[in-house]
Amino acid sequence: MRMDTSSSHSAAERLDAVFAATRSRFDLPEGVIYLDGNSLGPLTHDARMRVADELDNQWGARLIKGWNESGWIDLPHIVGNRIAALVGAAPGSVVACDSTSVNLFKVLSAALQMRPERRVVLSDRGNFPSDLYVAQGLLGGVERGHELKVVEPEEVAEALDENVAVLMLTQVDYRTGRLHDMADLTRRARAVGAATVWDLAHSAGALPVHLEEAEADFAVGCSYKYLNGGPGAPAFVYVRPEHAEHAHPFLAGWMGHETPFAFDPGYRAAPGVGRMLVGTPPVLAMTALDAALEVWEGLDLADVRARSIELSETFVAEVEARCPELVLASPRDPLARGSQVSFRFEHGYAAMQALIERGVIGDFRTPDLMRFGFAPLYLSLDDVLRAAEELETVLRDRLWDDPRFAARLKVT
Amino acid sequence: MRMDTSSSHSAAERLDAVFAATRSRFDLPEGVIYLDGNSLGPLTHDARMRVADELDNQWGARLIKGWNESGWIDLPHIVGNRIAALVGAAPGSVVACDSTSVNLFKVLSAALQMRPERRVVLSDRGNFPSDLYVAQGLLGGVERGHELKVVEPEEVAEALDENVAVLMLTQVDYRTGRLHDMADLTRRARAVGAATVWDLAHSAGALPVHLEEAEADFAVGCSYKYLNGGPGAPAFVYVRPEHAEHAHPFLAGWMGHETPFAFDPGYRAAPGVGRMLVGTPPVLAMTALDAALEVWEGLDLADVRARSIELSETFVAEVEARCPELVLASPRDPLARGSQVSFRFEHGYAAMQALIERGVIGDFRTPDLMRFGFAPLYLSLDDVLRAAEELETVLRDRLWDDPRFAARLKVT
Numbered sequence: 001m002r003m004d005t006s007s008s009h010s011a012a013e014r015l016d017a018v019f020a021a022t023r024s025r026f027d028l029p030e031g032v033i034y035l036d037g038n039s040l041g042p043l044t045h046d047a048r049m050r051v052a053d054e055l056d057n058q059w060g061a062r063l064i065k066g067w068n069e070s071g072w073i074d075l076p077h078i079v080g081n082r083i084a085a086l087v088g089a090a091p092g093s094v095v096a097c098d099s100t101s102v103n104l105f106k107v108l109s110a111a112l113q114m115r116p117e118r119r120v121v122l123s124d125r126g127n128f129p130s131d132l133y134v135a136q137g138l139l140g141g142v143e144r145g146h147e148l149k150v151v152e153p154e155e156v157a158e159a160l161d162e163n164v165a166v167l168m169l170t171q172v173d174y175r176t177g178r179l180h181d182m183a184d185l186t187r188r189a190r191a192v193g194a195a196t197v198w199d200l201a202h203s204a205g206a207l208p209v210h211l212e213e214a215e216a217d218f219a220v221g222c223s224y225k226y227l228n229g230g231p232g233a234p235a236f237v238y239v240r241p242e243h244a245e246h247a248h249p250f251l252a253g254w255m256g257h258e259t260p261f262a263f264d265p266g267y268r269a270a271p272g273v274g275r276m277l278v279g280t281p282p283v284l285a286m287t288a289l290d291a292a293l294e295v296w297e298g299l300d301l302a303d304v305r306a307r308s309i310e311l312s313e314t315f316v317a318e319v320e321a322r323c324p325e326l327v328l329a330s331p332r333d334p335l336a337r338g339s340q341v342s343f344r345f346e347h348g349y350a351a352m353q354a355l356i357e358r359g360v361i362g363d364f365r366t367p368d369l370m371r372f373g374f375a376p377l378y379l380s381l382d383d384v385l386r387a388a389e390e391l392e393t394v395l396r397d398r399l400w401d402d403p404r405f406a407a408r409l410k411v412t
Numbered sequence: 413m414r415m416d417t418s419s420s421h422s423a424a425e426r427l428d429a430v431f432a433a434t435r436s437r438f439d440l441p442e443g444v445i446y447l448d449g450n451s452l453g454p455l456t457h458d459a460r461m462r463v464a465d466e467l468d469n470q471w472g473a474r475l476i477k478g479w480n481e482s483g484w485i486d487l488p489h490i491v492g493n494r495i496a497a498l499v500g501a502a503p504g505s506v507v508a509c510d511s512t513s514v515n516l517f518k519v520l521s522a523a524l525q526m527r528p529e530r531r532v533v534l535s536d537r538g539n540f541p542s543d544l545y546v547a548q549g550l551l552g553g554v555e556r557g558h559e560l561k562v563v564e565p566e567e568v569a570e571a572l573d574e575n576v577a578v579l580m581l582t583q584v585d586y587r588t589g590r591l592h593d594m595a596d597l598t599r600r601a602r603a604v605g606a607a608t609v610w611d612l613a614h615s616a617g618a619l620p621v622h623l624e625e626a627e628a629d630f631a632v633g634c635s636y637k638y639l640n641g642g643p644g645a646p647a648f649v650y651v652r653p654e655h656a657e658h659a660h661p662f663l664a665g666w667m668g669h670e671t672p673f674a675f676d677p678g679y680r681a682a683p684g685v686g687r688m689l690v691g692t693p694p695v696l697a698m699t700a701l702d703a704a705l706e707v708w709e710g711l712d713l714a715d716v717r718a719r720s721i722e723l724s725e726t727f728v729a730e731v732e733a734r735c736p737e738l739v740l741a742s743p744r745d746p747l748a749r750g751s752q753v754s755f756r757f758e759h760g761y762a763a764m765q766a767l768i769e770r771g772v773i774g775d776f777r778t779p780d781l782m783r784f785g786f787a788p789l790y791l792s793l794d795d796v797l798r799a800a801e802e803l804e805t806v807l808r809d810r811l812w813d814d815p816r817f818a819a820r821l822k823v824t
Contacts (some may be wrong), residue, residue, distance in 0.1 A: 036475065052464065066643060072644075101665030101690045129675045137660075140660070140662070233696075234694070249549065251550075253545055254513065279511020279514055283644045284463070285644075
């Protein structure tokens, strides 16, 4: 069942070499096959070294002088530019800061102001709940009769009409991996005059993204999943360059001021995407992220996507052959999903715990989804084959029928 | 001029022992006297060790399991409770998260909703500019005819009237150290029915704060100054327990949901101050802060305040005796300022650079303020005396008259 989607032996060898090199940058625990990088990417050697240097030689040794001498003040832009290169955005159009939800609040508030006569924010049930909470909080606060309209993912295109101020979507569904066609939906939104806000939480580093080419207006995303920035690492925010001077988020702070250190009592937005900054950058976290992003230098996201598809297709085929109890919950077409697959199984929670105890780490989402992420930078085809074998063993053992196992699950 | 404010020799010895012990917890560079802990506190040995452990044994080894096994998910509350103990707040009424500005946005939006019929947010010119920007951004977004009224610090009391929805102040002026009387102004605000929002950026860890006793409604603050959490460390937010169930910030995300992992499409605020959480907690940064806060265990803030006053009074007396060119810009009464003093000097910028080159680190604020912070946890009376001596030397040398020095300044 092991397949190679590349057209020639030498192409496959090239990819093997590329991903053997990236894998060596990660510090993965011995004996673990990690299929949950879509929740939290692993530690890199680069991140460990840079954080230690930050503690000892920057903050520790330079104290306040680190803001200039260690370049702390530029980190949101430096890290933003690294991420821009991964999501099809021009240099200078992305900054790293705050959390994905906080960044979403900023761009959604800016987008609403660009369509002051419209009252609908359109989203879908595949969106991550926090994104819906952000919209609910913002629209409740604005109190101008706005409505958050949430439709099924496949109904988004037809729900786009001239009442829609903002189309707000997460490109890849966090449960099933279902992938929206960003180019098509953005074009449709533009055709009815709606602004677009894309959440790239499960896209950045998972597949090629073309924000500029798609003419997306705003985007946000997460850096602790496929970008491996560490738990709760700073998120990012994109503003289409032509909008930057007209984008006015409700959330404004000194780091987004034109001249933060002039301590002017009146706010004047910084030029460009810099106005999306608010508070002081979290230097330790930003340093870990900056270092983690080094692994992407010189990588081609088309290669990442090709390998991701090879990994997930292999896993789906193996699991379907070995574990007929599991039902694929993700799109069967690999081009219609991100870099994860999910299976429905009535004992999914217990099965995932048993699998984790065997060293294969995926995760579970209610009510019955076993979720597996495929990050080519540190996963091999062998890993995926072994994961499928372990899953078969778990299903054969049926530990959930054993009261001692069930009791253990309840304790944790 | 060396004075001891304690009433007996043994009391002085006790304080010396207390602060010798705290000083040993800090990893200060050799030969540096650090009088800028009011901008950025120094590294502690605890923080270095905990961050290294976090990288190697938590994130690195446990990966996604760290959220439960390493207690990451509880960090905002654990750290919040440590800070609560330093600002006179009940356990469970403070969480650590986001930046001070983002937290201010949350509580200001919640406070405004508690006074829907009023239109004035009252603040003063001593407030940190970012706080004013937050209010400007929020009121501009709400568009309901609100006004941000900014008066002189000494005019706040008389400007409080029944039009004021929220009194929003920073307790300690970042330039001069001037200290507002929180108890008095909060009482006056309550008397006219205004809600209060206090920014404790330069108060927390600098002097005893009594949020609960003062009946303050909301507070925010910074943890990278006197709390030594590291550059850009997570900030904190306080909600008076009796308000928590009625406080609805515009900024809402999954970590503030009653059941974040139920992935409910509708937002339901968590009970208590937990609703002030939004995105995923920044674990590395939160860990450094949690570790840095260990030094406060068992410390009495009255002792910290007594030693802070001793340090600043000694410094003021020494500088005024040695450097008549410098004019005190801070209140002369130590009880009317926080834990910093500032002097006006026309060559202040150059003088501060020259002083820093001599190993005494303070900072400069336009147009002419030389600013010095006194953190008793790692500063001794000897440090302060030596700092005054170095300052005297700098003023005698007048390097700013040397074109080579001036040229060097322009380069940096």
